[in-house]
Each structure stands twice: as structure tokens, then as C-alpha cells.
Amino acid sequence: RGKKAFIAGVADDQGFGWAIAKCLAEAGAEISLGVWVPALNIFETSFRRGKFDESRRLSNGSLMEFAHIYPMDAVFDTMDDVPADVKDNKRYAGNEGWTVSECAAKVAKDWGKIDILVHSLANGPEVQKPLLETSRRGYLAAMSASSYSFVSLLQRFGPLMNEGGAVISLTYVAADRVIPGYGGGMSSAKAALESDTKVLAYEAGRKYSVRVNTISAGPLGSRAAKAIGFIDDMIRYSYENAPIQKELAATEVGAVATFLCSPLASAVTGQTVYVDNGLSIMGLAG
Ligand code: NAI
Numbered sequence: 001r002g003k004k005a006f007i008a009g010v011a012d013d014q015g016f017g018w019a020i021a022k023c024l025a026e027a028g029a030e031i032s033l034g035v036w037v038p039a040l041n042i043f044e045t046s047f048r049r050g051k052f053d054e055s056r057r058l059s060n061g062s063l064m065e066f067a068h069i070y071p072m073d074a075v076f077d078t079m080d081d082v083p084a085d086v087k088d089n090k091r092y093a094g095n096e097g098w099t100v101s102e103c104a105a106k107v108a109k110d111w112g113k114i115d116i117l118v119h120s121l122a123n124g125p126e127v128q129k130p131l132l133e134t135s136r137r138g139y140l141a142a143m144s145a146s147s148y149s150f151v152s153l154l155q156r157f158g159p160l161m162n163e164g165g166a167v168i169s170l171t172y173v174a175a176d177r178v179i180p181g182y183g184g185g186m187s188s189a190k191a192a193l194e195s196d197t198k199v200l201a202y203e204a205g206r207k208y209s210v211r212v213n214t215i216s217a218g219p220l221g222s223r224a225a226k227a228i229g230f231i232d233d234m235i236r237y238s239y240e241n242a243p244i245q246k247e248l249a250a251t252e253v254g255a256v257a258t259f260l261c262s263p264l265a266s267a268v269t270g271q272t273v274y275v276d277n278g279l280s281i282m283g284l285a286g
Pocket of ligand 1: 035123
């Protein structure tokens with residue numbers, strides 16, 4: 001039977017989440033998505049109007065389908081966490097059951113057990129500010145959306161996972177080395193995510209017999225990355241200085257994600273796997 005994958009953090013066909021969905025679909029998996037609530041309407045409209053059809057095309061000619069598309073906001077665990085201004089916001093008011101716990105309950109009801117859980121989301125409202133100028137609120141928001149969201153997802157979806165399942169997230173080298181421009185506490189959030197990958201690999205490995213890894217990806221001109229501002233410079237820098245001098249394709253990350261979620265990687269857990277054309281090994285610009 002095909003494996004079932006729930007992917008949180010897809011809102012267009014440009015980012016890593018979409019590419020992972022596509023590679024998993026190529027490998028025979030069924031896919032459901034968790035889409036950020038404020039982005040859901042435009043995603044569904046674009047989807048219906050065929051805007052993604054070209055990117056949905058699989059190698060056998062068919063179009064990638066999604067079993068379910070759920071609204072989700074990964075900074076809220078239960079409805080009790082949601083402040084009134086969000087509840088009343090018109091982009092949220094039309095949707096229901098989008099906190100992490102409610103979303104997991106819907107997946108359990110509609111779909112039963114899953115095999116693969118993908119966290120491909122991040123948000124840092126002050127990402128353009130140096131850490132030295134970041135507010136407490138901005139820092140904690142980055143941690144909440146980009147790090148705790150992963151703990152929360154695994155907490156709520158772990159019980160739905162079949163033994164032998166796999167969980168992955170996306171991280172960035174700024175966790176480990178200084179990347180000027182990646183501010184607002186986003187570097188801190190990625191450091192937490194990488195450390196949590198180890199602790200959660202241990203805990204969820206023992207509790208659910210699932211593996212937990214994170215992919216440290218090279219620069220990609222996704223919507224989120226464009227919001228940071230320096231992505232074109234990063235892509236150029238990587239092209240000039242990485243061992244492999246080519247632009248990173250999102251599908252190269254999708255392929256490694258598919259490997260990590262497959263039985264080929266049955267002994268790999270708790271790891272940060274770099275998929276960055278090798279840029280991270282360089283000590284000096286080449
Ligand atoms: P993206 O824009 O395709 O994906 C980010 C997604 O997060 C969006 O779909 C957005 O709607 C969603 N999101 C934001 N806040 C959310 C929330 N509270 N609840 C639910 N969803 C929320 O961009 P990209 O770049 O593909 O990002 C995916 C992951 O890859 C992120 O973790 C990012 O940090 C990581 N990454 C990206 C790199 C890049 O150069 N683009 C490099 C290394 C890692």
C-alpha cells in the first residue's frame with residue numbers, strides 16, 4: 001500500500017514543501033497538506049484555476065493529487081491559545097479546526113494512521129533585524145512558529161504514526177554558523193530545531209518507533225526566502241563558493257527527504273543532513 005504523508009507548510013508550488021510532496025508522490029505516497037490559514041484561500045483558488053497544473057505533473061503523466069487539504073496555524077495548539085483578534089480576523093473566521101491539535105484530530109478521523117510527517121514552515125516577523133536589535137516578542141514569535149511548531153506537530157501527530165514512520169523538517173546553516181542578514185531570532189530558532197531533532201529522535205523513537213531528521217537546505221528563492229530580502233545574494237554566493245557550482249533545485253531536497261522517509265534510511269535518525277551543494281563545508285569563500 002502507498003504510504004500516507006502529511007506535509008505542513010505548503011502554500012504555493014515554489015517552496016521545499018511542494019517539492020517534497022512531489023517527490024513523495026513520485027515514490028507512490030498519498031499526500032495531505034496543512035496550509036497556513038491566511039494563505040489557504042489563495043492556494044485553493046490557484047489550485048482550482050489550474051495555476052499549479054504544470055508543477056503537479058508527475059513522470060507518469062498524471063497530476064499529483066492531495067487526499068486532503070487542511071487549514072492550519074502551527075503557532076496555536078488548541079482553541080484556548082487563540083487570541084480574539086485572530087479568531088475575529090476575516091481570513092481565519094471562515095475556517096475551522098486549524099489549531100495543531102484540531103488538525104491532527106481531523107487527519108485521524110479522515111485518514112487514520114500516517115507514515116510520514118513533514119514540517120516545512122518557518123516565520124520570523126523580525127527576520128530583517130539583526131539579533132542584537134530583535135525584540136523579545138519578535139524572538140519568541142520566531143521560536144514559536146519555527147521551532148515549537150515542530151514539537152507541537154510531533155506531539156499531536158506522533159500518536160497517529162505507524163511504526164517505522166519518519167518525520168522531517170527543514171533547517172538552515174545559520175543554526176551553526178553566522179549568516180549576517182538571517183536575523184530576528186531565526187538563527188536561534190534553527191539552532192533549537194536542530195537540537196530538538198536529536199531529543200525528539202530519541203523520545204519519539206522510543207515512544208512511536210519513528211525516525212526524526214532535519215534537512216539543512218541551501219538557498220532557494222521561495223516565497224518565505226524572498227521575504228528575508230537577501231536570497232538572490234545567497235544564491236549567487238552559493239553558486240560562486242560551493243564545491244558544486246550550480247543552483248539548488250527544490251527537488252534535490254525533495255529527493256533526500258524521500259530517501260530519509262524510506263526504508264533505505266531505516267538506521268538514520270536525529271541527524272541534520274546538509275543538502276546545499278556542499279557550501280557548508282567551506283571555511284573560506286572559494
Ligand atoms: P515557503 O514559503 O514555501 O514555506 C514556508 C511555509 O510556512 C509557507 O507555506 C507559509 O504559509 C508557512 N507558514 C508560516 N507560518 C506558519 C504558521 N504559523 N502555521 C503554518 N504554516 C506557516 O518557503 P521555504 O523556503 O520552502 O520554507 C520551508 C522551510 O525551509 C522553512 O523551514 C525554511 O526555514 C526552510 N529553509 C529555507 C531555505 C531557503 O533558502 N528558502 C534554506 C534553508 C531552509
